[in-house]
Amino acid sequence: MKRAPVTAQDVADYAGVSRTAVSRAFTPGASVSAETRAKVQRAAEALGYQVNHLARGLIRSESGLVALIAAEIETPYRSALLSQLAQGLLAAGKTPILIATDRSDDSVRQALQHAISYRTEAAVILSGMPDSALCDICLRNGMRLVLVNRDEARKGTLQIRLDDHEAGVTAFNTLRRAGCAALALVSSAAGTPSLAGRIAGFRHAAEAAGVTIQERSTGATSYQTGLEIGTDLLSSTTPPDGIFCVTDLLACGVLDAARCRFGLGVPADLSVIGFDDIAQAGWESYALNTFAQPTGEIAATAIDWLSDPDGETRVVQLPVRMVWRKSVRVPA
Amino acid sequence: MKRAPVTAQDVADYAGVSRTAVSRAFTPGASVSAETRAKVQRAAEALGYQVNHLARGLIRSESGLVALIAAEIETPYRSALLSQLAQGLLAAGKTPILIATDRSDDSVRQALQHAISYRTEAAVILSGMPDSALCDICLRNGMRLVLVNRDEARKGTLQIRLDDHEAGVTAFNTLRRAGCAALALVSSAAGTPSLAGRIAGFRHAAEAAGVTIQERSTGATSYQTGLEIGTDLLSSTTPPDGIFCVTDLLACGVLDAARCRFGLGVPADLSVIGFDDIAQAGWESYALNTFAQPTGEIAATAIDWLSDPDGETRVVQLPVRMVWRKSVRVPA
């Protein structure tokens, strides 16, 4: 019972065939007689044999591995996307490796090197941004790269992004149309490209409309930050009556500050819009108007591109859809 | 720029040493002169070389891979545990592979076979239960197994579980002490060992105290189910004033049913206790009294055992701690 994994040779001996035959029995479309294949299959079953993908990957130089690189994977949006990616990859016959980072660029660097070590066929990056040099090394090592919600383009990669700017504009217009007079924009200190896009969109729309808005961006992109900023905003002498939170987590915090701490009615006294459409946005306590991240589509797009042997440099911009619930006043 | 990964031979040529030297330069503690090592390091840097772990794993017969097998990985508790596990594994020098299942036993079977294919050194199972035969095959292939919150013991595995029964008892006592007269027990149709344990504890305590309780268990273990059961329970002619939900997700649903649909005050009109201590339990809208899953400890225990070369069959029962917030009335 020592660690003595079953090998193709064992199966060959047991079945009375060559190990070449065993190999072929496990290769779809290889030329083996049905009889031999059956014999091998029986032997494999009896011995509990599984092809060693490490060895197979080595010789075919395709490991079947795909690295998923992300920070804060316990977060609702992140885990939802990861789930889609993992399931899609598995369904496509690939095996996801999970590399948790701390969103620093150095952390992505390590993650990518890690991925190279395992000769992953690709890496899907959800957090942080690798520099060009690193990307080149990956490419040179035959690795495909897909960047999700990252901003800068990199040669040879697939970049999937949303129309964040547009969402910011829509958020502004929606709040105005709801009759909100004092608008606020809530963000975190993270400063990732997608958050920046939403902020810019909202700002531009406000400028174009000639209205001034309050802005807050401190701390992590979390519920806690939303709670703090919300409390701060609402206790001012000129509290906003319409808030766009760049993230649902932030929005939930703002909503709780409004309701639990100030006894405000939503949307009667305050309208709030979020972004991501995490599960909690649909919970009755929040019933948050938000923008849906098309996680399924993101995953599908990534996997399609990876399945295409000659996927060239590409940027895919996915449309973002507003989910209307009950946190924004309906114009009379 | 074809997929021509850099090899140790390339580095050797570039550095003007043998490929044995290259290998040694990347093996901690190997006997190489500092000079050679430096030369190799420089060459590797210039070429963007990373040791091929597939090949190294093959020859050392230790892949460095650990499979994480779980269903519903986008769920708060699950993703929190996965995050801890992934980070811990990475810190311990292991690489996590993520296999999403659908919690059916057949799905775990496939997952495990998948793991064997990659010669993972271990598999951590969070969902589903492999049968004995399968466990044996894993063991025979030199794979370690850790079962989290699974019930039955399997030879050669590490089993980590919580004192679910005790939690059920504590929930009952807490609700009684809070003065609740009509108690209900809310669960799902999942029937996993941990849920069953909590149910049993609550039931036993009730029987011992001679009080009858209402029970509901339908649907998935989700917010939605909690909302439905809560609505159903609260619209009866004899609504409960104290509810133990076997899971926080369920509890959040019940809480929302009570507040949003029946205008009930919590804990004034209704006391609720959950289990898991997911992030949302701490959000102000819920402020849920619950039992904390020691995810950090679970991960640490698993990784410790995996790091111990001769980890024998073991069952570790972790204590579960009640987190007191505001969803249970404080006895006068």
Place this chain on the structure above:
DNA sequence: CTGAAAGCGCTTACAG
């Protein structure tokens, strides 16, 4: 400290 050689478990031309 260093390198030539054997071997990890597989696959894939190459003959038959």
Place this chain on the structure above:
DNA sequence: CTGAAAGCGCTTACAG
């Protein structure tokens, strides 16, 4: 259809 042989990229005794 089948098997003996070479080779994927690495590591590790084995000599020197």
